[in-house]
Amino acid sequence: MAQKLYRIIRACAEMGEKNPIISIHVQGAGENCNVVKEIIYPKGAEIDIRSIVVGDHTLSVLEIWGAEYQEQDVLLVKPDSRRLLESFCERERVSMAVFGEIDGSGKIVLTDSAAVEQAKLTGLPSPPPVVDLELEKVLGDMPQKTFEFNRVPRLGKPLDIAPEVMVMDVLKRFLKLPSVCSKRFLTTKVDRCVTGLVAQQQTVGPLQLPLADVAVIAQTYTDLTGGACAIGEQPIKGLLNPKAMGRLAVGEALTNLVWAKVSSLADVKASGNWMYAAKLDGEGADMYDAGVALADCMIELGIAIDGGKDSLSMAAQCDGEVVKAPGNLVISAYVACPDITLTVTPDLKLGDDGVLLHIDLVKGKL
Structure with a gap:
């Protein structure tokens, strides 16, 4: 559907x-009540809840208006x-509702x-609107929220391995880490060439090893232009x-991105996903410090983040x-x-004639 x-x-x-789209807002998990009011701000609009396409017609107004579902966009277009x-939606077999x-x-x-x-039909007075809300009250100039963070000193300790721990046991545990182990359990259970435009998938070489550094897709079926994407994270x-x-x-x-032929460093954009x-x-x-360092680094490189997501409640109470x-940051x-x-x-690719090189780009420093 996406x-x-x-x-x-x-x-x-x-x-x-001649693009008919004046404004576009992807719904994601933000519900109709969120994306609709944002795309009509500040002009305002009257919305008929029953015009929204649903599969279950027993859903209440609240359930339709506040339902979380994805792969839906809200568009603002001219009537003509x-x-x-x-016609575009009919061609792609996608439902559309005004x-x-x-x-x-x-x-x-x-x-x-x-x-x-x-x-x-029953001769009763028409019910009042379900929602009648001034947009300025919820989307206008709201007071800025202030967050107060406390720093906690890091008390580093030297590495202490218990004498009874065996090297092979540690090695087995290390090789089981998702960041270290083979990704074959992920790559072999899915179709890696959906659409036929995938130029570089997750696996490489004659043995289809899941070691690709960068993903590359073609723009069309006839040209060599396309796009490249790579991920970085160091939790x-x-x-x-x-x-x-x-x-x-x-x-x-x-x-990771450098292994594809790209237009230029200045054209690179990124998505930043924060989990703290x-x-x-x-x-x-810690998240603030990481954000400042990230901004300084990207400014110096001449690249930028143009979107992202955050999950800032990564903690739970369990048995007291x-x-x-x-904390983690994923850069795409x-x-x-x-x-x-x-x-x-x-x-x-060179067999016994090849040479492996280790290049310390940071000279042992972070």
Whole structure:
């Protein structure tokens, strides 16, 4: 479904100045009540809840208005572009609903046409709107929220391995880590070439080893242009130095991305996904330090983050104890690729004639 929706948006974007889309908002997990009011702000609109496409017609107004479901976009288009957009949706077999019009009231008014019709049939007065809200009260100039973080000193201890621990036991546990072990359990159970536009998938070489550094996709079936994407994350470093974690996550993403032929470093954009137990002492301050270091690093490199996501409640109470996840930052870097065939893969190709080199780019420092 996401691919179908992507093709519709792309068809509109490729029309250039005739693009029918004035504004677009991806729903994600933000519910209709969130994305609709944001896309109509500040003008306002009247929305008919029953115009929204649902599979279960017994759903209440509240359930439809506040339901969390994804792969849906809310678009703002001119009335004369409606038929064009409908033709794109029909071609891709994607449902489309027109559920309101901008009216300049500055409010979001949610009505239930089914309830209004029922009232007419029974001779009762029409029910009031389900929602009648001034948008300025929820989306206007809201007071800035202040967060106070406390720093917790890091008391480092030297590595102490118990004498009864055997090297082979440690090695087995180490090789079981998802960040170290083979990713074959992930890559072999899915179709790795959906759409036929995948130029570099997760596996490489004649043995299909899951070692690819960068993902590359083609833009069309006939040209060599496309896009490249790579990921970087260094959560273990964050336990010792959050600033280093931020810088190294960017470094890993870029040194993975470099194995594809890209347009230029200046064209690189990235998504930043943060995962922290930010309300706990020390965690919020660590996240702030990582964010500052990340910003400084990207400014110096001339690249930027243009989106992302955060999960800042990565802690839970369990049997009277607080269980928290280590803070983490995932950088997903992407850029245009002028030639999808010029991709270097890490599988060894020279046999006994090859040489392996270790290059310490940071000279032993984080």
